[in-house]
Amino acid sequence: MIRVGQGFDVHEFAEGRPLIIGGVTIPHEKGLTGHSDADVLLHTITDAALGAIGEGDIGRHFPDTDAEFKDADSAVLLEKIWELVEGRGYKLGNIDCTIIAQRPKMAPYIGEIQQRVAELLKADVSQVNVKATTTEKLGFTGREEGIASMATILLVKE
Numbered sequence: 286m287i288r289v290g291q292g293f294d295v296h297e298f299a300e301g302r303p304l305i306i307g308g309v310t311i312p313h314e315k316g317l318t319g320h321s322d323a324d325v326l327l328h329t330i331t332d333a334a335l336g337a338i339g340e341g342d343i344g345r346h347f348p349d350t351d352a353e354f355k356d357a358d359s360a361v362l363l364e365k366i367w368e369l370v371e372g373r374g375y376k377l378g379n380i381d382c383t384i385i386a387q388r389p390k391m392a393p394y395i396g397e398i399q400q401r402v403a404e405l406l407k408a409d410v411s412q413v414n415v416k417a418t419t420t421e422k423l424g425f426t427g428r429e430e431g432i433a434s435m436a437t438i439l440l441v442k443e
Contacts, residue, residue, distance in 0.1 A: 286441075286442040287378060287439060287440065287441050287442070288337040288338060288375065288439075288440040289337055289437065289438065289439055289440075290332075290333040290334060290335065290336030290337030290338070290437070290438045290440070291332075291333055291336060291435070291436065291437045291438075292328075292329040292330060292331065292332030292333030292334075292335075292336065292434075292435065292436045292438075293329060293332070293433070293434070293435045293436075294325050294326075294328040294329040294332065294433065294434055294435075295325065295425075295431055295432070295433045296317035296318060296319050296323045296325045296328075296431055296432060297317065297318050297430060297431040298315040298316070298317060298318070298429065298430060298431050298432075299315060299316055299317060299318035299323075300315055301316070302315070302316030302317065302318065302323070303316045303322075304316045304317060304389070305317075305322050305323070305324045305359070306324060306325060306326050306384060306391070306394070306398060306432070306434075307324070307326040307327060307382075307384075307394075307397075307398030307399075307401055307402055307415065308324065308327060308359070308360045308398070308401035308402070308405065309394055309397050309398050309401055311389055311391075311394055312389070313388070313389045317431065317432060319349075320349035320354060320355060320356075320357075321347070321349075321354055321355075321356060321357040321358070321359055321362065322356060322357065322358055322359050323359075324359035324360070325384075325432050325433065325434045326382060326384055326398070326402075326415075326434045326436075327359035327360060327362070327363050327402075327405075328343055328359060328434075329382065329434040329435060329436045330363060330380065330382065330402065330405075330406075330436050330438070331343045331359070331362060331363045331366050332436075333380070333436045333437065333438040334363075334366050334367065334370050334438055334440075335366060335369075336438075337370070337375075337438055337439075337440045338369060338370055338373050338375065338440070340366075340369060343362070343366075346362075346365075346366065347362050360401075360405055363405050363406075364405060367405065367406060367407070370440060371407075374442055374443050375440040375441065375442055375443065376407070376408070376440065376441060376443050377406045377407070377408040377412050377413075377438070377439075377440065377441075378412070378438075378439035378440060378441040379412045379413070379414070379438075379439050380402070380406065380412065380413055380414065380436055380437070380438045380439070381414045381416075381436065381437050382402070382413075382414065382415045382416070382434060382435070382436040383415075383416055383417065383418060383434060383435050383436070384415065384416070384417040384418075384432065384433075384434045385417070385418055385419075385420060385426050385432065385433040385434060385435070386417060386419065386426055386432040386433075387419045387420065387422060387426055387427050387428075387429050388429055390417075391417035392417065395415050395416070395417065398415050399413045399414070399415050402415065
């Protein structure tokens with residue numbers, strides 16, 4: 286049996302915060318705003334995994350009204366959700382992710398991000414695809430107001 290899920294997330298840029306994408310800290314003059322560490326890619330992956338197993342979204346499991354999750358490490362949140370996935374008898378088939386950002390350029394970090402995502406999903410890096418695109422200076426990402434990401438995940442029954 287296979288299950289498919291998709292995720293999408295957006296975070297606004299903010300001063301005085303680190304930029305963390307896919308569990309990797311990326312040098313940039315701004316980070317992203319959010320209740321947790323605002324890792325837009327890991328939030329997207331978490332939502333995709335939750336969708337694949339029919340368990341709602343990240344906000345249902347880790348509400349931004351709960352002080353326990355203030356400044357939480359999104360990798361830890363994804364690990365908790367991945368335990369649910371594994372508990373249902375699934376493992377990663379593959380995941381395809383897109384980061385949408387005008388700046389910073391993601392290309393130098395893609396390999397490291399893929400490796401970190403593979404670790405978190407207990408998979409081989411060949412099962413994880415991460416790519417990045419700009420919006421040719423159009424929209425909020427083009428105006429460098431924030432970053433968006435999307436992902437599609439395939440889970441397979443063990």
